């Protein structure tokens with residue numbers, strides 16, 4: 001099939017982008033990497049009146065900015081840069097670990113981090129990393145200026161998030177992970193597919209065990225699932241063995257995966273159990 005007719009507007013600047021979104025609202029769609037949007041147009045799953053191409057906006061494609069506390073990734077940071085950038089490898093190891101699991105090289109070359117966060121597919125890698133790590137999305141609109149929304153509050157339901165139609169995700173800020181342990185696990189039907197079940201995790205090592213763990217499952221519900229009960233169990237443990245035991249107890253109690261077309265709830269629960277056990281061991285190493 002071919003896309004329905006639409007008006008194409010190439011944004012000249014960030015301000016121009018925000019003006020177009022203010023003028024067209026829900027009638028407009030942002031064209032970033034196009035790796036989700038273009039298939040959905042071709043299948044006529046969406047028929048926006050306007051496509052706003054932000055690819056030439058210099059302010060949205062700068063280098064990542066590293067501060068004492070976080071790394072700020074601009075809207076047009078591509079998935080492939082998560083693998084290639086020494087900044088990401090040094091300061092955001094979780095994203096460096098997750099990136100090879102996202103689709104295939106051609107898609108990673110165009111697809112953007114913020115586009116992936118905007119789509120928020122529940123089986124997608126980066127939204128789970130953002131929730132696990134406590135990232136903050138920076139949203140901007142012509143009418144209301146800039147606001148910061150924690151990833152843990154951004155996802156509201158299946159493919160539904162807190163970004164208003166006139167807002168652009170201009171950047172995402174991830175807390176620096178230099179002194180954190182990170183883990184990323186995924187089982188997919190084929191390499192490059194969305195996850196059947198996945199798990200992203202961060203934790204601080206020191207003292208008798210792990211502190212401030214953030215573990216987030218994906219592929220098991222309508223959005224990334226922050227496993228708070230499991231995190232509390234891990235934080236209470238002194239050793240890896242104790243953490244695994246307590247985490248698995250919490251897992252049995254708290255986690256009830258939703259089935260999808262390819263995988264039953266029971267199979268997902270089984271896979272998630274193994275991913276969790278491996279992830280806890282990795283965080284303790």
Ligand SMILES: Cc1cc2nc3c(=O)[nH]c(=O)nc-3n(C[C@H](O)[C@H](O)[C@H](O)COP(=O)(O)OP(=O)(O)OC[C@H]3O[C@@H](n4cnc5c(N)ncnc54)[C@H](O)[C@@H]3O)c2cc1C
Nearest residue numbers: 030032033034035036037103111112115116124169193194
């Ligand atoms: C064959 C195939 C396999 C794939 N496999 C995976 C996979 O395994 N894991 C995975 O995570 N993804 C996968 N993807 C999706 C890919 O990662 C997309 O690139 C990503 O989901 C969307 O990013 P994009 O930059 O291409 O966004 P686009 O397609 O350009 O936009 C998607 C949507 O997000 C909105 N949007 C984009 N950027 C912004 C912004 N800055 N502010 C506000 N709204 C914005 C747009 O309006 C649009 O509605 C796959 C895609 C394909 C085609």
